[in-house]
Amino acid sequence: xxxxxxxxxxxxxxxxxxxxxxxxxxxxxxxxxxxxxxxxxxxxxxxxxxxxxxxxxxxxxxxxxxxxxxxxxxxxxxxxxxxxxxxxxxxxxxxxxxxxxxxxxxxxxxxxxxxxxxxxxxxxxxxxxxxxxxxxxxxxxxxxxxxxxxxxxxxxxxxxxxxxxxxxxxxxxxxxxxxxxxxxxxxxxxxxxxxxxxxxxxxxxxxxxxxxxxxxxxxxxxxxxxxxxxxxxxxxxxxxxxxxxxxxxxxxxxxxxxxxxxxxxxxxxxxxxxxxxxxxx
Amino acid sequence: xxxxxxxxxxxxxxxxxxxxxxxxxxxxxxxxxxxxxxxxxxxxxxxxxxxxxxxxxxxxxxxxxxxxxxxxxxxxxxxxxxxxxxxxxxxxxxxxxxxxxxxxxxxxxxxxxxxxxxxxxxxxx
Numbered sequence: 001x002x003x004x005x006x007x008x009x010x011x012x013x014x015x016x017x018x019x020x021x022x023x024x025x026x027x028x029x030x031x032x033x034x035x036x037x038x039x040x041x042x043x044x045x046x047x048x049x050x051x052x053x054x055x056x057x058x059x060x061x062x063x064x065x066x067x068x069x070x071x072x073x074x075x076x077x078x079x080x081x082x083x084x085x086x087x088x089x090x091x092x093x094x095x096x097x098x099x100x101x102x103x104x105x106x107x108x109x110x111x112x113x114x115x116x117x118x119x120x121x122x123x124x125x126x127x128x129x130x131x132x133x134x135x136x137x138x139x140x141x142x143x144x145x146x147x148x149x150x151x152x153x154x155x156x157x158x159x160x161x162x163x164x165x166x167x168x169x170x171x172x173x174x175x176x177x178x179x180x181x182x183x184x185x186x187x188x189x190x191x192x193x194x195x196x197x198x199x200x201x202x203x204x205x206x207x208x209x210x211x212x213x214x215x216x217x218x219x220x221x222x223x224x225x226x227x228x229x230x231x232x233x234x235x236x237x238x239x240x241x242x243x244x245x246x247x248x249x250x251x252x253x254x255x256x257x258x259x260x261x262x263x264x265x266x267x268x269x270x271x272x273x274x275x276x277x278x279x280x281x
Numbered sequence: 282x283x284x285x286x287x288x289x290x291x292x293x294x295x296x297x298x299x300x301x302x303x304x305x306x307x308x309x310x311x312x313x314x315x316x317x318x319x320x321x322x323x324x325x326x327x328x329x330x331x332x333x334x335x336x337x338x339x340x341x342x343x344x345x346x347x348x349x350x351x352x353x354x355x356x357x358x359x360x361x362x363x364x365x366x367x368x369x370x371x372x373x374x375x376x377x378x379x380x381x382x383x384x385x386x387x388x389x390x391x392x393x394x395x396x397x398x399x400x401x402x403x404x405x406x
Contacts, residue, residue: 073341076337080328081328081329082327082329082330082331082333082334082337083330083333085333085336085337085340085359086337086340087340087359087362087363088340088363090362092359092362094330094333097329097333
């Protein structure tokens, strides 16, 4: 079972829910936590894994052999990301724009382009009190993160309860993390901004054909707008977590939700089981 | 020599578009023919790398000099590598910018004076 925790809006509590879900169910299931928010992985702050391995993740970028190049401009023409420029007598490459599609190498009539490996980040992993923990970490300055997210996802253990923490938004890194999930928890908050982005995130999982449900976090009891949205769209409202200053204060100290509110363990187990029932498989 | 001016419209009374990579049109003056040509900028609809795409188009058209408002770092790198002279700070209409250039009132630039993505979504009319 692979469940992704996404939100649309940042700061709604994805990591709070994801880490505590992992902690709550770890006695009942073999749990693997994968942090797909590779630009700023933070699940480790709460789960405190002991990292025992690290591996480099690379992508292939074009390497131009100028002695074979006839400067026909075909590579620049087919590059959808404008990562290559052909000048009379020279080829410039902007590797930070390259999406490693290999199109330039395929279409070069002179076979003057060969692949070169470029490191984009790392995967680190280890055990966190019985939880298999994995995170991706994007190298500073790298703009294209989906290949690293895919590399993190490739480490998923079959048969495990896999929980993925996802970056905010609905752009490529989020889509890459959520695609193929058996279920997606959308964490929202009862603000106009939260609802606006929930609508975007819901549209995204519909396109990806990933079943999902909503968790309202930091509820102040006035959640009518989010509730109405769920009802209108036929998306299940899975659970609400009330606002508590106590949680905010202790979260800022690096304590997971479950350590602050141990009485919520059964609630979190129930959340997981609900997702499992509604998910694919 | 071919001189390209970033423009908001496809005539010489159109205003200069301050954005290089995301400008709507280029007015191109072939000095030997003393004749204007107007082209749509293919970079305007690029998902990313607009400045690069735009610069490539000017290279392909054998432009040797660009008059514009602001140029980002990637576009400037291409223009510099291609040996295209870049004059920034052009303003008013295309005709006026060309006059400013001829009278030596524009600044020859070799470094970017705009940040990446600056032309995206801003200043659209």
